[in-house]
Amino acid sequence: MIDIKDLTMKYKNGKGVSNISISVQNGEVKGLLGPNGAGKSTTMRSLMGFLIPSEGILKVEGIDTLENPVDAKKIIGYLPGDPQLPQNLNSKTLFKLGADMRSHSTDYAMELAEKFELEIEQSLKELSKGNRQKVALILALLHKPKALILDEPTSGLDPFHQRTFFEIIKKFAEDGASILLSSHIISEVEKVADSMAVLKDGSKVYDETYETFSIQAKEDGEDLEDAFFKFYDRRE
Amino acid sequence: MFNYLKYMLTVPRKFILNWAIAGGLYLVILPLAFANSSVESLLIDTQREAFRGMSENDVMMNLLGISDWDNVFTLEGMVTTYVMIPFVPILIGIATIILLNKLGSKAEEDGTFEFVASLPMTRSTVYFSQAIVALFFGLFVTFSWTNIMFIPIATMELSQTLEYAPLMKATLQGALAGVSFGVLGFAAGAYTGKSSMAWAFGGGLMALEYLSNSLQSTNDLFLWVDENISSFGAYGNPYQDGLASGDLLLVLSKIFLFLAIGFIGFRKRSLNLR
Numbered sequence: 001m002i003d004i005k006d007l008t009m010k011y012k013n014g015k016g017v018s019n020i021s022i023s024v025q026n027g028e029v030k031g032l033l034g035p036n037g038a039g040k041s042t043t044m045r046s047l048m049g050f051l052i053p054s055e056g057i058l059k060v061e062g063i064d065t066l067e068n069p070v071d072a073k074k075i076i077g078y079l080p081g082d083p084q085l086p087q088n089l090n091s092k093t094l095f096k097l098g099a100d101m102r103s104h105s106t107d108y109a110m111e112l113a114e115k116f117e118l119e120i121e122q123s124l125k126e127l128s129k130g131n132r133q134k135v136a137l138i139l140a141l142l143h144k145p146k147a148l149i150l151d152e153p154t155s156g157l158d159p160f161h162q163r164t165f166f167e168i169i170k171k172f173a174e175d176g177a178s179i180l181l182s183s184h185i186i187s188e189v190e191k192v193a194d195s196m197a198v199l200k201d202g203s204k205v206y207d208e209t210y211e212t213f214s215i216q217a218k219e220d221g222e223d224l225e226d227a228f229f230k231f232y233d234r235r236e
Numbered sequence: 237m238f239n240y241l242k243y244m245l246t247v248p249r250k251f252i253l254n255w256a257i258a259g260g261l262y263l264v265i266l267p268l269a270f271a272n273s274s275v276e277s278l279l280i281d282t283q284r285e286a287f288r289g290m291s292e293n294d295v296m297m298n299l300l301g302i303s304d305w306d307n308v309f310t311l312e313g314m315v316t317t318y319v320m321i322p323f324v325p326i327l328i329g330i331a332t333i334i335l336l337n338k339l340g341s342k343a344e345e346d347g348t349f350e351f352v353a354s355l356p357m358t359r360s361t362v363y364f365s366q367a368i369v370a371l372f373f374g375l376f377v378t379f380s381w382t383n384i385m386f387i388p389i390a391t392m393e394l395s396q397t398l399e400y401a402p403l404m405k406a407t408l409q410g411a412l413a414g415v416s417f418g419v420l421g422f423a424a425g426a427y428t429g430k431s432s433m434a435w436a437f438g439g440g441l442m443a444l445e446y447l448s449n450s451l452q453s454t455n456d457l458f459l460w461v462d463e464n465i466s467s468f469g470a471y472g473n474p475y476q477d478g479l480a481s482g483d484l485l486l487v488l489s490k491i492f493l494f495l496a497i498g499f500i501g502f503r504k505r506s507l508n509l510r
Contacts (some may be wrong), residue, residue, distance in 0.1 A: 051354050051506040054497060073356040084347030086247040101239040101355050139351065
């Protein structure tokens with residue numbers, strides 16, 4: 001279970017997130033939605049302990065991620081919003097290093113590389129953006145984590161491999177993992193999420209099951225995108 | 237920690253090998269030049285011509301790390317003045333800042349550090365692993381240089397030669413001076429998460445101490461800095477006189493003070509991710 005309570009994290013320029021509470025149950029996939037600057041990455045980076053919040057309790061499977069980062073990160077798989085990887089290595093070497101640092105084998109990484117049709121011997125600097133995204137995804141998943149924190153996971157992936165990714169995520173959820181994934185796009189969340197939280201200007205403005213959201217949209221006679229845009233007063 | 241060290245040595249392995257080998261290959265020129273009497277004569281005559289005017293100018297000589305100008309016409313003089321001071325500390329300081337920026341503050345700025353930060357390690361483990369690399373990279377590179385340079389000395393009949401043990405003592409003292417600047421750069425980068433701060437502090441201290449060493453005869457402040465806090469000033473003459481415990485203690489104290497300051501900053505700050 002991922003549990004964020006009353007998170008406040010402000011940057012020097014005053015932006016950031018205020019008083020955010022989000023929980024993701026085991027087996028649940030929660031979409032974290034919002035436009036650029038809404039606070040999605042800040043929330044996720046705070047949960048990972050990269051950013052030090054001024055307030056808030058951040059736990060994964062009951063483990064405080066700030067107080068006990070080693071135990072927490074053992075069970076978390078994290079994908080950054082803009083993954084940057086060492087350019088001079090190939091994927092295979094990086095998977096080996098990543099697996100070693102987690103005291104894990106590379107078996108699952110190799111299985112995922114095959115599913116994603118990834119050339120593991122190719123240098124990372126020669127890979128396309130989509131293929132680098134696959135490498136970063138595999139690094140996040142190779143230790144079969146109990147909690148997944150994925151910042152815009154489908155960015156750069158082609159539709160075929162987006163489908164592969166969603167299948168993998170569903171399997172993780174079936175196995176009891178709690179999954180928090182961010183996106184700008186409601187249609188992406190629709191494919192995989194059980195619930196959704198919406199951020200606006202660093203605050204949470206909505207947190208419901210996806211079913212509740214879609215029923216409400218239907219009752220209001222709106223399509224899902226319009227219903228989502230309504231949070232930002234951007235409906236045409 | 238061991239696996240993170242492996243990662244830190246694997247990712248920049250070309251950089252590390254280039255620095256360790258290329259510098260040594262350049263230095264091999266020095267003993268080889270003294271292996272041939274006509275080259276040696278040319279070298280010495282050229283040097284003598286170049287230094288004729290300079291020898292009366294203390295500042296100019298000090299800028300090149302030379303206190304006794306007659307001494308630079310020997311292999312020993314070249315290695316223990318030109319090479320060990322000031323060039324080894326300057327080059328090792330710069331190389332250490334570049335490497336630790338790649339692994340630390342610059343990696344935070346360009347995002348490659350986010351992968352490392354997501355691994356199950358405490359900030360302390362990350363910091364001390366990087367500190368080990370900061371400490372030993374400069375030592376490894378400098379010892380590699382002088383040992384590669386020593387190959388022709390050990391294997392060929394040269395008209396001038398060097399003794400191995402004193403050379404290693406000079407190598408250690410010269411390398412530690414460079415490490416002190418590199419470690420300050422690393423610590424400043426770790427404290428702030430900004431690579432520019434690594435250069436400002438590491439490079440800044442190096443420039444200040446280098447100028448103090450060169451201009452010590454012109455100014456009491458520079459003389460005081462050179463005698464009391466400078467890693468250049470702490471070099472002494474380890475090839476002839478051996479290692480001085482006071483000099484070693486000064487440089488090691490600086491290194492551990494800088495590491496402690498960096499740790500205090502890195503332990504509890506937000507990462508400087510873009």
